[in-house]
Amino acid sequence: MTEPTRRDLGGRQADRVDALVEATIAELRANGYDGLTVRNVARRANVAAATAYSYFGSKDHLVAEVFWRRLAALPTVSIDRRGSTLTRVSAVLRELALLVANEPELAAASTTAILAADPDVQRLRDQIGAAFNERLVAALGDDAEPAVVRALNLALAGALLQAGMGYFSYTQLADRMDEVAGVLLGANR
């Protein structure tokens, strides 16, 4: 295999990828998004720059991967049938909102990174969007109105964006989304 392909982790190369991801988090905490450089991350992970680039094509790819891993690590939505739909949706939204809430640097970086044009990032973005949608649908139940699902997805995207831009905190984000869910679900139920 001449080309590293950057996708299927060979197994023991996963270690290198893990090291890079860890180093990204450390670097973000230490120097923030602006100070983040593929080369810096590589150095911190004791890896040559060229090697890092063979796994991650850009700093945004690194950060997006961090976010994706956190999201993927979330446990599956538990469908607590006793609570109301709104309660479940609230819980899911809160969970998503707080993924990066207590690490401001990471939060801001994620927002920016996920929007990058880089095709590697685009792949992750699609995955992230799908995961968001999946969790929303799980919370809403099978009988959810498609229009409500779409509206919630849009609002969530908008809210994450605005939080990332600093218009409000990620904690407030959760409250805002609660409000949106309340209005939307109050509508047809």
Added chain:
Amino acid sequence: MTEPTRRDLGGRQADRVDALVEATIAELRANGYDGLTVRNVARRANVAAATAYSYFGSKDHLVAEVFWRRLAALPTVSIDRRGSTLTRVSAVLRELALLVANEPELAAASTTAILAADPDVQRLRDQIGAAFNERLVAALGDDAEPAVVRALNLALAGALLQAGMGYFSYTQLADRMDEVAGVLLGANR
């Protein structure tokens, strides 16, 4: 005045700024966002790179300015009291959605540019957000529920984002926002 200040257009320097803005549009049409460079725009506008930089600190600033000018050029919302609230909101949303709809390059570029960290862009972003909100409020009327206004703003931000990312076209965007507005306004009226 030693520092150009980049803000108040002296009057006859506005011509240079205009030339740069025009050149940005032309350059976008010709070479797309990737090909866009402050230096390229400067060349096209027959201006030295250093001069261009004295007015616009980054390519994103250029593009954001283009978007802002379009938005600012929109006529004020006419409050047609005969139509329903939903009709008015729909009209406003459609107007905003279609600002850049027929120029794909510009649309994609705007989305990316407006999200940039550049402080000059941030200023414009705030203005743009305010203008969006203002138009929504005007369409909704004074008695609008604040929660609904916030929800619409979030959804609009999310929709513009997703359209910019290529998940759907700006024309579809208008339809999606209609749907959201329908659900939200159907709720408490």
Added chain:
DNA sequence: CTAGTGTCTGGACACCTGTCCAGCCAATGG
């Protein structure tokens, strides 16, 4: 033990970015 294979390294590369500054030029005011 040795050959083979695939990965990692370090350094060079071309290109882009935003900033700086000495000198030029055109308009204004005396």
Added chain:
DNA sequence: CCATTGGCTGGACAGGTGTCCAGACACTAG
């Protein structure tokens, strides 16, 4: 008519980005 002044020029600058490659290295198989 000159002197002054402020903006513009063009070219150089230090940094950063992503790519490339020849050679070093470490496993694995024979």
